[in-house]
Amino acid sequence: MLNIADTLYAWCREGRPFALATVVQVSGSAPLPPGTALAVDADGTVVGSISGGCVEGAVYELCRQMLQDGGGPARARFGYSDDDAFAVGLTCGGEIDVLVQRVEPARLPHLAAALEEAVRGRPAAVAHVVDGPDELLGRTLTLLGDGSTYDGTMGGENEDRAVVARARALLRAGRTARIDVGGGPDTCRERMSVLVHTHAAPPRMLIFGAVDFAAALSQAGSFLGYRVTVCDARPVFATAARFPHADEVVVDWPHRYLAATETDARTAICVLTHDAKFDIPLLRLALGVPVGYVGAMGSRRTHDDRNQRLREAGVTTAQLARLNSPIGLDLGAHTPEETAISITAEIIAHSHRATGLPLSHGTGPIHHSGPTAPLPDEPSISFRMR
Template structure:
């Protein structure tokens, strides 16, 4: 639901009831992941998507019905129909389970607060019961800055169990279904809870205030990264040269990296191909738990850099994390093409994908499960 937080927050502020349809389970090749939502207000206004268009009409009708009847939450499954080409279903061949519920903003002030946090770009999580006894379906609990939560899922034991896992998911920026309960002495009801998260944007750190960095900062911003461009040369590291960067820092790359905050979602791109900048920052980066490390340069530059990093004490296992030369083999020449090559590799790396053309691959197009950093380089070539 947090993918449409801005509209839902506006409706909550206006005390406007709405029906919320949420993807709670996906199997096979489905277009959108769990947590994707569509909402309909009493005037018939609709926002969001749960299937990219395949079953939106049927879900819209369900939302209208829930709103008019003021009925309990309902689950529905949509899949591909081989028998009837005109049946409502997913043409992609997968299946999705959808929970549709009526939301009265006055009854869930904690949800309004969480939507407000998400709209402001602050971390927030909403835990929503999506499977279990009928009287529990649709209940929500919200988590703010990691230390404060509100709402209830059923009992204090259930709330605590969910909050602990929701905090971990929020730190990782993951939306996922968790199962709790089933223990008679603590949480007797067995529940499936979908934890929606809105984490702080992942970071893209670009070292080297060059033309390629300007294009990459624009591409990174488009993908939702909080982009930092860092260079030790003040004449090049200026905000005017990098209008799409969230910040431009004048500092030695390794010194800045040592003092800034990174995590498993951070993408780190070294574009200087100058040993006095590259070696210190890469030696440090490869020892940190960042999601992606890439470095620009020719084959010869890579060989020289590899040797220098080994001499600096970087291990073979650490060097295996380095994507050099940076980017996928797209035949890129211009800074803009190179930025696409680099971001394509970052996307593939984050989802543990091959980077191969889909026409040359087999299996589902849409992978299930959360994106997470790949442990090592997948099949890839240089930019």
């Protein structure tokens, strides 16, 4: 739901009831991940998307029906085969499970608070019961800031404690994910599935080397939602005017800046200097911290020489295995702009544990959204309401 936080927050401030349809599980070639939402208000205004267009009309009608009838939360499954997709007016195969519920803002002030935090760019998480006992379905609990404070309830103290612990970890990682809790004597009495929507600070992209490639890469990184920093020890090159798309430009020795700045498991480090006096101390440090991606620019010869220098500097074989060098995917890139696409394509593939191969060379689902269930044997499109 945080994909449409700005509109939902405005509706909450106005006290305007709305129906919320949330993707809670996907399989096959469903195009949008769990947590994506569509909402409809009493006037019929719609915001968001849950399928990229395939089943929006049907979901819109379910939301309108929910607003008119005032029923409790309900699950709907949209399933179809790739072979029959066009026959029923759909454009892709797979399955999506959707939770549809009526939201009364006056009854959920904690939800409005979380939406406000997301709109203002501050960390927040919403834990949302998407499967389990009927009396708990659709309940929400919110975490703000670093997750140290929360509001709302899953039904009891044990339930809240179990969900908060898991949601807090997801908030720190900036991940939206579905978790299963309960069913044991020390947690919730009844088992339930909870979708944790998170809005964390943007991931960081640290670009070392104030070169033309860095200018293109900073623009591409900004487009992908990274908070981009360009760092170089040479003040004549590291200027804000040369890198208008970077959030900050820092004049410092790269290894010294990296040692003093904050990183996390989502941080991408791109070393573009291919100069040993900068690269070796920087990469020695970068390969020893738990960041998401480390890549270094240079030719094959530069790569071999750099690896030898890093080994001599004490970098282990396991650490060297984390280095993506030469940086980027083989796209035949030549220009800075093409190279930026090559690098960001590798970062995307790395973060999703994808192959980076052409989709035409593979089989199976094209969207990587966690474990997927097999498609049904028979073509169908059905609703499962409860």
